[in-house]
Structures are given as structure tokens and as C-alpha cells.
Amino acid sequence: MIEIKSKRVRSVIDELKDQYMEADRNCRPWIIGFSGGKDSTTLLMLTWISMLSLREEGKELRRRVYVVCNDTMVENPVIDEYVSTVLIKIEDAAREQKLPIQVVRTTPQLEDTFWSCVIGKGYPVPNNSFRFCTDKMKIKPTSKFITDQVVADGEAIVLVGTRLAESQQRERSIKKHEIKGHRLSKHPLNPNTFTYAPIKELMLEEVWWVINSIPSPWGFDNEILFQIYQNASADDYECPTVVTDDSHRSCGQSRFGCWICTVAKEDKSMTSLIRNGFVWMTPLLEYHDRLVENRNKSELRLPTRRNGQSAVDETGHNQGNYTFEYRVQMLRELLETQKEVQKEHSSVRLITSQELIAIQVIWFRDGYFKPTVNDIFNDIYGYNIPNLEIGLQERLILEKSCTDPQHFQLIQELLALQKSKVLMMRKFGLQNDIDEQLDRFVKKGGQYAD
Numbered sequence: 001m002i003e004i005k006s007k008r009v010r011s012v013i014d015e016l017k018d019q020y021m022e023a024d025r026n027c028r029p030w031i032i033g034f035s036g037g038k039d040s041t042t043l044l045m046l047t048w049i050s051m052l053s054l055r056e057e058g059k060e061l062r063r064r065v066y067v068v069c070n071d072t073m074v075e076n077p078v079i080d081e082y083v084s085t086v087l088i089k090i091e092d093a094a095r096e097q098k099l100p101i102q103v104v105r106t107t108p109q110l111e112d113t114f115w116s117c118v119i120g121k122g123y124p125v126p127n128n129s130f131r132f133c134t135d136k137m138k139i140k141p142t143s144k145f146i147t148d149q150v151v152a153d154g155e156a157i158v159l160v161g162t163r164l165a166e167s168q169q170r171e172r173s174i175k176k177h178e179i180k181g182h183r184l185s186k187h188p189l190n191p192n193t194f195t196y197a198p199i200k201e202l203m204l205e206e207v208w209w210v211i212n213s214i215p216s217p218w219g220f221d222n223e224i225l226f227q228i229y230q231n232a233s234a235d236d237y238e239c240p241t242v243v244t245d246d247s248h249r250s251c252g253q254s255r256f257g258c259w260i261c262t263v264a265k266e267d268k269s270m271t272s273l274i275r276n277g278f279v280w281m282t283p284l285l286e287y288h289d290r291l292v293e294n295r296n297k298s299e300l301r302l303p304t305r306r307n308g309q310s311a312v313d314e315t316g317h318n319q320g321n322y323t324f325e326y327r328v329q330m331l332r333e334l335l336e337t338q339k340e341v342q343k344e345h346s347s348v349r350l351i352t353s354q355e356l357i358a359i360q361v362i363w364f365r366d367g368y369f370k371p372t373v374n375d376i377f378n379d380i381y382g383y384n385i386p387n388l389e390i391g392l393q394e395r396l397i398l399e400k401s402c403t404d405p406q407h408f409q410l411i412q413e414l415l416a417l418q419k420s421k422v423l424m425m426r427k428f429g430l431q432n433d434i435d436e437q438l439d440r441f442v443k444k445g446g447q448y449a450d
Contacts (some may be wrong), residue, residue, distance in 0.1 A: 008202065009046070009210060016050035016198050019183060020063055028194075029064040029149060032159045033142065036069070036083035039161035041225060042210045043199055044090075047159065048217040051099055064100045068145055071107050072137040073355075074114045074258040077281070077341075077348050078228060078273060086220055093218035106145050111362075112136035114260060115355045119331050120362035121306060122321030125262040125291045133258070139189070146190050155192045157184065163207070164200050231276040232269040259284050262292050280344040283337045290333070300326040324368045328376065331359065335380040 004010045020030075032047065034040045044067060051061055069087060071080075087103050094101035110116060117123040117132060126133050149156045187193035199207070211222045259270060259281075267288055274281050294300055302320035305311045311320035322330075338350040360373040378384060 004049075004214070006206065006209060008206060012046055012198055012202065013050045013053065015183070016047055017054055019196065019198075020050060020054060020061075021059060026154050027063045028155045028157050029066060029153055030157050030159055030196075031066045031068055031146060031149065033161070034067045034069045034083075034087075036079060036086055036225070037161075038207050038211060038225065038229065039163060039199065041222070042202070042207045043159060043161040045210060045214060045217060046198065048099070048101070049214070051101075052097070052217065061100050064102065066102050066104050066145075066149070068104045068106060068142060070138055070142050071105055072114070072133070072258055073107060073352065074137075074260045074350075076257065076259045076270065077284070077345070078278060081347075082224065082228060086218075089220045090218045104145060106141035108137045108141050110354055110358045112140065113355055113358070114258070115334070115351050116358045116362065118322070119327050119334070120359040121366075122302070122323070122327055124301070124322065125260075125295050127263055127295065131263060133261075137258075143190055146187075146193055150190065150192045155194070156190075157194045157196055158187060158190075160195055160197050161199060162197050163202055163204075231278070232272045260288055260291070262288065262295065265292050280341060283340045284350075287333060287337045291330075294326070299323075324363070324366070327363075328371060331373065332376050332380065335377060339380060 032044055034044055055061055067090060091103045114133060118125055123132060124130060146156060184194040184196050187195050212226060216222050270281060270285050274285060298318040300322055301318040302323055303312045303318045304320045306321055313319055334350060341348050356373050
């Protein structure tokens with residue numbers, strides 16, 4: 001067993017052991033939210049060590065532990081690569097050490113991803129007053145797993161790596177939900193679910209002491225994580241505390257999240273990474289900054305929201321969804337950014353093929369048929385991938401039957417709508433979509449605007 005010199009860290013491990021062995025019905029599973037950052041790494045390390053200690057004492061490890069990692073699909077690529085590697089290590093080590101630890105990866109539903117919402121539906125990128133991303137990309141995927149687990153086991157306990165010293169807001173949140181004299185608190189969102197914050201009393205320096213002084217129980221080099229934090233630390237933050245030696249500064253203020261996050265106008269961690277040698281990320285930062293700059297431009301926004309409600313303020317400024325032209329521009333620039341980054345890091349994918357299909361489906365449903373996502377992709381990458389339209393024989397028959405080319409185009413678009421329902425999501429609303437498309441055609445006098 002690893003010798004732990006810190007009394008406060010030992011007390012956390014003792015508490016974890018006691019809580020793990022607590023007799024409760026169905027051995028309620030533990031769910032650890034793992035982001036790969038310093039706090040969730042420390043929490044998992046101490047949980048893992050406590051389980052090994054219990055087994056050495058001859059105790060049976062009956063309670064399952066799920067390490068749940070939520071991938072928003074727009075994570076900082078440096079962190080994304082690191083976390084993917086660590087999760088593989090965790091899976092392998094848990095299997096080799098015969099521990100009841102299982103890794104679970106969650107992702108948003110296809111229609112809820114960042115690009116489906118912004119480029120597909122035209123949602124304005126998030127800011128402090130409009131943060132669709134938190135619910136759709138983070139809360140919903142993890143809550144679904146928790147709910148499924150509760151259904152299977154009756155109840156579940158979510159271990160969180162939050163700390164009182166992290167921020168005043170975090171301290172208020174922890175104290176708001178905690179029950180005095182009890183380790184477990186009711187989960188604020190999920191029924192039959194409890195939260196447990198084992199490391200809430202640890203200071204930042206103690207978190208880094210754990211990471212830098214205790215070997216990773218799943219056999220990973222924690223120095224890599226420490227180096228990522230150092231590279232991402234902004235110049236305006238001093239890291240004065242010596243943790244284990246002079247090379248280990250407590251650089252814990254760096255925040256990692258989505259590389260495309262526009263809630264903060266300036267991405268300090270990505271800027272610092274670029275400054276410290278990750279120059280290949282420069283196109284990502286430039287794209288991020290353009291999204292922030294263009295967010296509130298009236299000419300890029302529609303006068304209505306997706307539900308048809310007016311979205312023009314008293315000054316005549318459009319505040320609705322993004323125009324189709326701007327959505328096309330964003331997709332084009334995103335693919336150009338991806339292509340540029342892939343020159344040095346071929347494994348980086350800023351948008352998935354499934355999301356490209358989802359965007360096309362949404363565009364069809366909104367009545368936008370040209371250009372297609374396929375056209376834009378082919379143009380950027382120099383490919384000649386054909387659009388998935390009706391077959392040649394059917395096309396010839398249709399062209400002969402339709403004396404007016406506009407009628408042929410209308411039928412093509414109606415078929416595209418029908419196909420979109422087969423490709424993705426449910427078929428609910430297909431009749432409405434077809435009715436709306438016919439309506440648009442009739443209102444234009446049987447003509448399409450160029």
C-alpha cells in the first residue's frame with residue numbers, strides 16, 4: 001500500500017473507505033464525474049487507493065464505481081487527447097487489478113451538439129444570458145446515464161470533485177445542498193440520487209500534492225497533466241507555492257473546457273497554450289474570436305426566432321437566429337480551420353460526419369436546399385463525393401414528367417425532406433415540413449428566388 005504522509009489526505013481516504021463500506025440497500029453504485037482535470041483526477045486517485053486499501057484489509061469490494069466522462073464533442077483538443085489516453089489506462093488497470101471500476105463515456109444527442117445547434121439551427125453562440133450548451137451538452141447526457149443507473153439500482157451516489165476553496169460561488173453551492181452532519185446530500189436535479197464531495201476541504205496546494213507526490217494507481221504519468229496546466233496558465237496568474245520541489249508550482253487557476261466556448265470573450269488557457277508552443281492551435285483561437293465578434297451583428301441575425309416569434313428590439317436590431325448565409329459561412333470557415341489544423345495534427349476532428357449529416361437534415365427542414373453540406377465539404381477538401389439524391393432512372397423519369405424545371409426542383413426537395421427523416425431523428429413533423437415547403441413554393445408563385 002502507498003504510504004500517504006499528509007494527515008488531511010489520509011483522513012479523506014479513511015472517510016472514503018468508511019463510506020464505501022457503509023451498509024445500504026443494493027450497494028448503491030458510485031458515479032464519479034471525470035473530466036481529466038486536477039480535481040477529478042485527485043478524487044479518482046483517492047477513491048482508487050481507498051478501494052485497494054480495503055481489499056488489503058480483506059474486505060470485499062461489492063460496490064461498483066462508474067467513472068463517467070462527458071465528451072461535449074468540442075473539448076480543447078489537447079485535453080481531449082490527454083483524457084482519451086487516460087481513460088484507456090483506467091480501463092486497462094481496473095481490469096488488471098480486478099477492481100469493480102467501469103469507464104463510461106457520454107455525449108450529447110446528435111441534435112443537441114454545438115454545431116447542430118449553431119450551424120444547423122442557427123442558435124446564437126452562447127453568452128452569459130443564453131447558455132444552451134450547459135443543459136444540452138453537459139447536464140442532459142450525464143443525467144440520462146444517472147437516471148438509467150438509478151432505474152437499474154434504485155438509487156445512486158454521485159461523487160463530485162468540488163472544493164470549498166475553489167471559488168466563493170462553488171462554496172455557496174456546496175453549502176446550499178449539504179445536510180449538516182451528513183456526508184451525502186440530495187442531488188439538485190436527479191431524484192433518488194445523492195451527492196458526496198470527499199475532497200471539498202482540500203486546498204489547491206493539497207490537490208497538487210496528491211497529483212505530484214502519489215504515483216497514479218492506474219499507472220499514468222501525472223507529470224503530463226501538471227505540464228498541461230503549466231502551459232495553459234495565463235501570465236497574469238502567479239504560481240508561488242512549492243508543492244514537492246522547485247519545479248512543481250501550483251498552477252491551478254487554468255480552466256479547461258470547450259475550445260469554442262464564447263461565454264468568456266477571451267480564452268486565456270488556449271492563448272497560453274499557443275504562447276507555450278502549441279502554435280497549431282492558432283486557427284482554433286482565430287475562429288473562436290470571429291464567432292465572438294460576429295455574435296450580435298444585426299445583419300447576420302434573422303428578425304424572428306425558430307418558433308416564429310418576432311426578435312427585433314426597440315432599435316430595430318435583429319436578435320433572432322443566424323441567417324442561412326451566415327450558417328453556410330460558419331461551416332465553410334470551420335472546415336477550413338479543421339483542414340489547416342490537420343496539416344500538423346491529422347487526428348483532430350472539429351466536427352463529426354454525423355454532425356454534418358445532422359446539419360444537412362436541419363437545413364432541409366428549414367427549407368434551405370442549396371448549397372448543401374456536401375457541396376461545401378467537397379469545395380474545401382477538393383473531393384468529388386456525390387450528393388445522395390434519387391437514382392438516375394428515377395431522375396430521368398421525373399425530368400420528362402415535369403414540364404416546369406421549378407416543379408422538378410420542388411419534388412427533389414420534398415424527397416430530400418423525406419430522406420432526412422429516415423437518416424436522423426424521428427419522423428414526427430414530416431407532414432408539417434412538407435406543408436411548409438409547399439406553402440413557400442406557392443407564395444413565391446411557383447418560383448424559387450435565386
